[in-house]
Amino acid sequence: TSTCIWSSVWARCLFCCSSPYWSPSCSSVRNPSPAKRLLPAGTVCSVRGTPPSQTPLWCPTMPTGTLYIVERIDREFLCAIKTPTCFLKMEAIVENPQRIFYIEIEITDINDNAPHFRRDTINLDIIESTAAGERFSVNNAVDPDLGSNSVKTYLLSENEHFEIEIQTGRDGSKFADLILKQGLDREKQAVHSLVLTAVDGGVPTRTGTASIIVRVLDTNDNAPTFVKDNYDVNIMENSPVGSLVLKLNATDLDEGTNAQIEYTYSLYTSEKTQGTFNLNPSTGEITVKGMLNYEDVRNYEMEIIATDKAVKSLSEQCKVKISVADMNDNHPEISIKSFQSPVKENVPLDTVIAVVSVSDKDSGDNGVVDLHIPDNMPFKLRESSDNYYELVVSEPLDREKVPEYDVTFTVTDRGSPPLSDNETMTLELLDVNDNVPQFAQSFYTIRVMENNAPGALLSSLTAFDPDLHENQYLVYFILEKEIANTSMSMLFSINPENGNLYALKTFDYEIEKEFLFHIEARDSGSPPLSSNVTVHIIIVDQNDNAPVIVSPWRAHGSVVEEKIPRSTDKGSLVAKVIALDTDSVHNSRITYQFLQVTDATLFSLDQYNGEIRTMRMFSYRDPRHQRLVVIAKDNGQPALSATVTIKLSTVETAVKAYSDLTEVPLEYDIFSDLNLYLVIGLGSVSFLLLITILVTIVLKCQKPKPSKAAPPCRNSVLSERNSTIADSTLVSNDAYWYSLFLAETRKGKLVVRQPVPKGSRYIVSSLPRGTGLTDTSDSAASTLQVW
Structure with missing residues (x-):
């Protein structure tokens, strides 16, 4: 259980x-x-x-x-x-x-509890005048244990002002009294921090602590103190009212009202001194109350008392001596006796602009004055007599850089500190015509598209003149120059007021390609000044000319008929289409194409040289008549073109076809219309060329020299290469002319082409039928420059 x-x-x-x-x-x-x-x-x-x-x-x-x-x-x-x-x-x-x-x-009971204080911090306020031996109660510690395990004693941290005394209560409890053992001084140490420790009697012992904060309360035990007993102060005469003379700073080590200080004059300070200087009772500042004059009173003495505001106040006093120093209290004066404004900007050097006098009522160094003007001005001062100065021009003046000057005259005496005064005058400069008109550029290049509308604005050629008024007003002119008996004024016009340049006619690139002349800008000054600028007008080509087919030649609207042997080999040259375009190189580049062709497998057309060749031999199935329509296009935008219709008839003949590098025996009609025109043109040009050469020889008295080329002309299209002709044949500036005659050869003549290196001249000869090939080299050749 x-x-x-x-x-x-x-x-x-x-x-x-x-x-x-x-x-x-x-x-x-x-x-x-x-x-x-x-x-x-x-x-x-x-x-x-x-x-x-x-x-x-x-x-x-x-x-x-x-x-x-x-x-x-x-x-x-x-x-x-x-x-x-x-x-x-x-x-x-x-x-x-x-x-x-x-x-x-x-x-x-066992000692299982440590002593503890009801409050961790004990605050005490003690007046610094408290006598030694004064006792102060502090909270005791408690310990729930019994007997020897409870609080047994107290300990106080080490210090020089306090100690403790342990008391025993009726119930056997222990408590401590704090005792002042040495007097306190708040000004030395305002707060004392102590630690009180309670110790019980157990084994082992247990402890508890509390902080004791002692604040020392102030008493008025310190009198105000000045930094010095005697103060010496210097002050300039005529110091303005309110100027600070001296700030007294008495200190009191007490606090609160015990440290608040009030400043007063003592009975030993004269009424005149008190009327001249003001004493601020709170701040101790001594300021000027009345005007000071060195000549009246040079020294002031005063006695100042500093008193605290405690109930039982304490005080201290000091002496102040104020010395009035003489000062430079009269400003120098400036008087401008004469002044010339405005003046021309080209006024000569050393010209007198103004006369100035200076003075100062002070004496000694305070009455000695110096006059000066700012640096970096084109003027200088020249002393003419005592205290009189002249302002003269020292450097050339330029209104365009500085239109006017503010000249400030500053006069300064030699006092300490120096006094000064100044006077400013404005000098205005009058303009003279000393600047030529200036264009923004020295050379103008203007591009004008051909076929321009008459009266169109080409450009604005504006010049600038930094002068003023009539010296700045510009008039623009075209400097006269004739080109091919035509005055520039007939071609161009310029607005005389604003420099706008206009074209008076429509230009054709194929006739005139550029113009070079001068424009003058002239001001309205007296005498007038001018400058000119070069103008280069470049006519820009338009694609305004369609290609013209010159080979095979035919009357307008007619069809070219050609006969070729039916036994022509593959690759044989049948015909050559040549078109010319009078536009610029870019717009005159021509390409060729078939528009119509009876049999596309029989013929080919080179798009660059216009050669029509057989692509195969003729067969019995091919028609005897072939119709070819060729179009020639230029490279313009938009492109222009021309067409030619060629009818080819094949004939049964034993005539042998030669390649373009061998002799080609063909019939040729000497008196065909085209050749007749070409012979007439060739004769005329040769005659004019001969006359020109003779005149040149006579004028220059030089030996006759064979002329290979005519002098270049600015407004003409110059052939890029020469050609050589023989008999009645015509050669152009292009190798196409050879093919032209090859295609146009009729009965009675044999056209022979001799191949030469690429880029060289072509030699084209015309010989009677039956002449051998070797005769070509013996043909009399002449040179013609084509325009």
Whole structure:
């Protein structure tokens, strides 16, 4: 049988008597925590039978009749009232036979609590005048332990002003009194920090601490103090009212009202001094109250008292001596006697512009004055007599750089500090015509598209003249120059007021390509000045000329008819289409294409040289008549073109076709219309060329020299290469002319082409039929420059 004994006081199981548990599961419990489940006082916990509805915490197996402590015992908790003894009363019931035992257990104290103060910080305010030996109470420490385990003594941190005295109360408790052992001085140390430690008598001892903050309260034990007993001050005469003379700064080591200072004059300070100087009672500033004059009073003496505002005030005094220093109190004066403005900008050097006099009412160095003007001005001062100066021109003047000058005359005396005065006058410069008009550029290049509208604005050639008024007004002219008996004024016009350049006619690039002339800008000054600028007009080509087909030649609207042998070999030259375009190189580049062709497999056309060649030999199936329509396009935008229709007829003949590098015997009609025109043109040009050469020789008295080329002309299209002709043949500036005659050869003549290096001249000869090839080299050749 085992019974858990429940305390009648605490209503919980504190002790257990042990026997086998009624429940096997209980045997696993080893160290159960103290039972916390509350049961009614006196409840018996039986292990036999069914446990009661409120089962307590079962105790581990214990020997029968042995009493064990189930949980930690805290005497201060069980015996809340601090008494010398502490008992726990309980009952033990034993069954079979049933008996009741009354048990009292005494709980003895151990030192398990440290002393502690109710407040961690103790604040004390002590007046610095407190006498030594004064006692101050502080809070005592408490310790819930009893006897020797409670507070035994107190300790105070080391200091020179305080100590403690330990007192014992009627209940045996210990407390400490704080005792002032040395007088306090707030001005030296205003706050003292102490540490009070309570120590109990247990083994080992336990302690608790509290901080004691002692604030020392001020008393008026310090009088105000000046930095010096005597002050010497110098002040300039005529110092303005309110000027600071001296700021007294007396200090008081006390605080609050004990340190607030008031400044006053003593009875030994004269009324005149008090009327001349003002003393601020709060700040101690001495300022000028009346005008000072060195000639009237040179020295002032005063006595100042500084008093604090304590109930029992303390004071201190000092002496102040003020010396008035003489000063340069008269400003020098400037008087401009004469002044000339405006003046011309080309005024000669050393011209007098103004006369100035200076003066100063002071004497000595204070009355000696110096006059000067700012640096870097084109003027200088020249002393003419005592205190008289002349302003003269020292450097050339230029109104365009500086239109006017503000000349400031400054006069300064030699006092200490020096005084000065100044006077400013404005000198205006009159303009003279000393600047030529200036164009923005020295050379103007203007591009004009041909076929321009007459009167179109080409450019604005504006010049600038920095002068003023009539010296700035510009008039523009075109300097006359004739080109091919035509005056420039007939071609161009310029607005005389603004320099706008206009074209008076429509230009044709194929006739005139450029113009070079001069424009003059002239001002309206007296005498006028002018400058000119070169103008280069470049006519820009337009694609305004369509190609003209010159080979094969035919009357307008007619069809060219050609006959070729039916036995012509593959690759033979059938015809050559040549078109010319008088536009510029870019616009005159011509390409050739078939518009129509009877049999596209029979003929090919070179798009660059216009040569029509056979792509194969003729067969019996091919028609005798072939119709070819060729279009020649230039390279302009938009492109222009011309067409030619060629009818080819094949004939059965034994005539042998030669390649373009061999002799080609063809019939040629000497008096065909085209050749007739060409012969006439050739004769005329040759005659004019001969006359020109003869005139040139006569004029220059030089030996006759064969002329290979005519002098170049600016407004003409010059042939890029020469050609050589023989008999009645015509050669152009292009190798196409050879093919022209090859295609146009008729009966009676044989045209021979001699191949020469690429880029060289072509030699084209015309010989009677039947002449051998070797005769070509013996043909008389002449050179013609084509224009």
